[in-house]
Amino acid sequence: MDFGMSSDTENKLQACLEIGKTLIATFKIQEILELIMTKISQLIPAHNWSLLLEDEATGELRFEIAVGIDKSEVKDIRIRPGEGIAGTVFSSGKPIFIPDVRKDGRFNHKVDQETGFVTRSIYCVPVQAKDRVLGVIEIINVNDVDSFEDRYLSILTILSDYVAIAVENSQLFAQVERLSITDEYTGHYNARFLHQNLKRFIAEANRSREGLTVAFVDIDDFKTIVDTHGHLAAGQVLKEVAGTIASRLSQKDVLIKYGGDEYVLIFRDKGRTEAVRQMDSIAQSIKESRYLISETPDLTLTASFGMAVYPEDAETEKDLLILADNAMFAAKRARKKARFRRE
Template sequence: MENMKKPAGLLTRGMIGLGLAGLIGASSWIAVYGATPLVNRMVEANVRHQADVWERHLATVVPNLRTAFGRGAFDADDATMLRRILGATDIYQMQIYDASGRAIWSSAGPHSHAPTLPADRSDTALQGQVFYQLSQKSALEVLYTETAALGSSAQTRDVAEAIVPVAENGAYLGSLRFYTDVSDLRSIFMAQIRPLLALIGGLIIAAILTVGLVVYRGNQRQLRDLRNRAKAERDLMDEQLRLAREVRLLGELNEWLQSSRSLDELFQMVSRFMTHILPEAEGSVYVYSNSRDVLDGCASWNEGTHKAHIHPEGCWGLRRGRTYEFGASEIDFICEHAEPHDGRPYFCFPILAHGETVGLLHLRAHSGQEKVFHSSKKLARLCAEQISMAIANVQMRDQLHDQSVRDPLTGLFNRRHMTDTLRKSISRSQQTGAPLSLIAVDVDHFKKFNDTHGHDAGDMVLRAVGAALEQGCDRDEVACRIGGEEFMLILPDNTPEEVMTRAEQIRQAVEAIAVRYGEKSLPRVTISVGVAHYPAHGTMPQDLMRTADEALYAAKDKGRNQVQTAAMNSADAKPNLPKSQLPASAA
């Protein structure tokens, strides 16, 4: 028996020795490789602090900062002072850009940098954030004041790039971009961190050794420990399987939400996924209306319901700006949108996007699922984050699309949108026989007005005319600015007589406009109007636009400030169109 115990003891000691060797190796690996991410964070914090200091230095060195950025150049004295300060730092290159992203100064000369700031970096600066990036560059690319400091063994150097926004009194002026060699700084940090990690690893090894010795000597408790461990491993496996499923569903949710084309489609996806991700809870989602005074109910799932509108003051989560959990404290208050309430716990997650609250995710536990519901708070918060990012993306995409089809001065649709809409309206009219007309509008004597009163006054007139045209549109009618002082209106489902009446009303509305510029009133504004009908005056977009312009020119030739209909030209209309599609005047 003793002979059998000896090999067992040797085997046990051998396993302990192997375990120690493995732990020591792991500790060494942590000390060598685990220090890199910590050091990188320390370097980043140092560079970001340096960027903040430079932002303040710039205002000190350049007294007339706003003037310098405005004219896109620095005085010789300011540039000399900047280069002198740079010589005392590790920064080997600095560039300054104006608000549009155009380079206006560089420490290495006017031709040593890109003329414009890359879009991703410019966007970060516009948002008031510091851009940071760490990379390795060839030692030959890094310019030093003392070239002897560049050793022959240094093939590459660690270089940090930072871009900090420059502002004055809250106004964004531009950005400051610099490159600094952080190789020596990283070495210093590495020398400090690695011994600390090695010490921590040693402490971990000592703790594990102690535990191992206790387990080795506790022969009577070994079987019980093994059973408990087996149970813990089974629980851990179940937890890992649950987490894997949740991660998979969250990934799928994010992928589908990012591909949604509209908010309605997005909320349908949310309803389906939330049913599977959190089956123990019913829920609903609300989004702020355009007026920001109420939230509109958009979707609900798992037998949940949502109200058409709720007020932000009626939700404790929105009022306090953070997650509200009903049922977690001895004293709770019920949100107005949760009424009628039956005592079941619920969550209210404010949906945030780019630091702004855009909506609310409300989840309520099913009866008998309260314990599971409370444990799912972290998962529910992750779902809220995914939903918030998707809502922000859809809203931003809609905003960008709106900007691409809108005239920035008047807010009316632009020529591109007008052409697409006119083409679709003609196709619809061909299929249904519905009437369609096009109105061309031109501001009378606008060039003379512009030359006399200035372009700012001219812009005010264009905005006023655009507002009058937009107010004159109903339903699917579209007002567009196609360029300069020229406008067009697409009027479907109106008879020719109604179109002429509408055109005259619009002319009178513009004539009644009183535009004030500064402390004086501008002269009366009038317009000339030309009207063309489909298909009498053309069956193609370019034909209708041409004939409407011809009618417009006829109105100008007859003295301006009047409405004229395009002359009937049988060659412009298709001979095979049914009589029902011709306007009364052509029939």
């Protein structure tokens, strides 16, 4: 059926429909962004098209998608808020169109100097979600400077909104994922993370031929802490003990709050001897630290440890966890027997 639309309008509508369906169908942010930028490049004649997003760690802009240029040439470039056209749009949240960059002092030659490209004109629009600017879209050396705004501003605005929706959805999804594998008391990984990733850690150990040790840690007499100080204070103890343990771990080691007053440690590059040495260091640090220092009196603690080594002790995730857990309970029973004899 002919609705009297021009082919240009029909192409724009078709692009919006396709992007809308993709937004609903997937949370794969890279796939969505690449589709949007490809559609922009097809609808808006120019030399190259780029999407820059905020690096949340630094607050700077980085190139996320580059169409028409080699991304490897720009992947390490960072643009500060307020720097050049992209930085200015990012800071202000307002689009900028420069038909001739030679006549505008805001233009920054950094990218041209890094890539050897020659920018003549630039149109830059913010990628904005509510009052927050997430990044910018740049269109460089447009073919039709004179009629660019009249013909393409509306579709570019719509597509930049799609980018904002995709980025915001991705960030929300990532936040939910992080919460699902994070322990609410300590802020460290939880049991869900362990069961999702232990198989991967074993595969890494097989490839690297380095050691892999799983250790359980249990705070001794934790029920007494709960009974004496209450659940809120006990939760604070769990957090403080996690901090003590974490301070003794290497970058590759993984700390998991497993359940109750138990922690699991994954030593990803350590065999039995190294793991025992590190657990001794952790145990001594727990013993020497003081907890709930705002309480009178504060607490001193001890902990029981158990471990299993892959593949010497067990070859499956389940068996590693069972053996390490059993070893920890054996150590706890031995500690209680020794204390009873002393008393």
